Amino acid sequence: MRVVLGPNRYGKAEVRLVRVVRDGGVHHLKDLTVSTALSGDMEAVHLTGDNTAVLPTDTQKNTVYAFARKHGVAEIEDFAILLARHYVESQPAVHHARVSVEEHFWDRIPVPSAGGGPGAGDRRHSFVRSGRETRTCLVHHDADGTTTVVSGLKDLVVLNSTDSEFSGFAEDEYTTLRPTADRVLATEVSARWRHLPAGPGKAASYGESYDEVRRHLVEAFAGTYSLSLQQTLYAMGERVLNARDEICEVRLVLPNKHHFTVDLTPFGMDNPNEVFHAADRPYGLIEGAVLRDDAPEARFSWE
Numbered sequence: 001m002r003v004v005l006g007p008n009r010y011g012k013a014e015v016r017l018v019r020v021v022r023d024g025g026v027h028h029l030k031d032l033t034v035s036t037a038l039s040g041d042m043e044a045v046h047l048t049g050d051n052t053a054v055l056p057t058d059t060q061k062n063t064v065y066a067f068a069r070k071h072g073v074a075e076i077e078d079f080a081i082l083l084a085r086h087y088v089e090s091q092p093a094v095h096h097a098r099v100s101v102e103e104h105f106w107d108r109i110p111v112p113s114a115g116g117g118p119g120a121g122d123r124r125h126s127f128v129r130s131g132r133e134t135r136t137c138l139v140h141h142d143a144d145g146t147t148t149v150v151s152g153l154k155d156l157v158v159l160n161s162t163d164s165e166f167s168g169f170a171e172d173e174y175t176t177l178r179p180t181a182d183r184v185l186a187t188e189v190s191a192r193w194r195h196l197p198a199g200p201g202k203a204a205s206y207g208e209s210y211d212e213v214r215r216h217l218v219e220a221f222a223g224t225y226s227l228s229l230q231q232t233l234y235a236m237g238e239r240v241l242n243a244r245d246e247i248c249e250v251r252l253v254l255p256n257k258h259h260f261t262v263d264l265t266p267f268g269m270d271n272p273n274e275v276f277h278a279a280d281r282p283y284g285l286i287e288g289a290v291l292r293d294d295a296p297e298a299r300f301s302w303e
């Protein structure tokens, strides 16, 4: 028996970066959490403690801040690609880089004004952290020249207060769930979508692509008469793939945020689907991938 080193990578996790762009007196914010991980010829460091091949995680972190200053931060995918290529192309021992970025949104604080007179509008340098979802991306760059891009979002909470049923399910001796023809359907969407290798089509930036995929996901959730969350999941993925040529696969994680009608009969009241207990756990967890049948090999895209 011989012991060998298995797959490994190392990097800096969750570098918090805020970049302010000063456009005259009007400021713009980018608030990111960046994680980098490198792999390659790392036998020596693990087996003998020889650090020659190791670009320190501290350096990886510094590069994130330096690149933010040098190149600015536009779309998170572009920033991640720049970093991933830099680590691989500048370090002979590094054969693969994985960069993940989360973007936290901020909204401008509106200026209060009496009757919308002079001074009405948005503050130039004051922001409130948005209640919106978090935008994400995961980029890999390999020494063979391959770059893969997965974009995504998380913490997007949506709810339909009707147009959702769940019935006709399998039953056994442990089943107590009653079929329902009208329930609340709520979920916190985690979605990731894989771009075709060429990236978004000529006209589409990653920003436009993100806005459109998000719109399609939300509209598909709202517009689907749901017989199960699984069916809604498929409809959401299918809608994105039909609408967006640059995407070849969508992966969704949808917790079923159960809303149970409260029994008010002890108080002599009915409850015609109006008062609910929003349970936080346990929750159903529905996960699935929807993809074009001609999608290219994913290789390391999702890792």
Ligand SMILES: O=c1[nH]c(=O)c2[nH]c(=O)[nH]c2[nH]1
Residues within 6 Å of the ligand: 166, 177, 227, 228, 229, 230, 256, 284
């Ligand atoms: O949409 C649903 N899918 C399920 O698989 C399931 N299981 C369950 O108890 N409720 C639901 N709802």
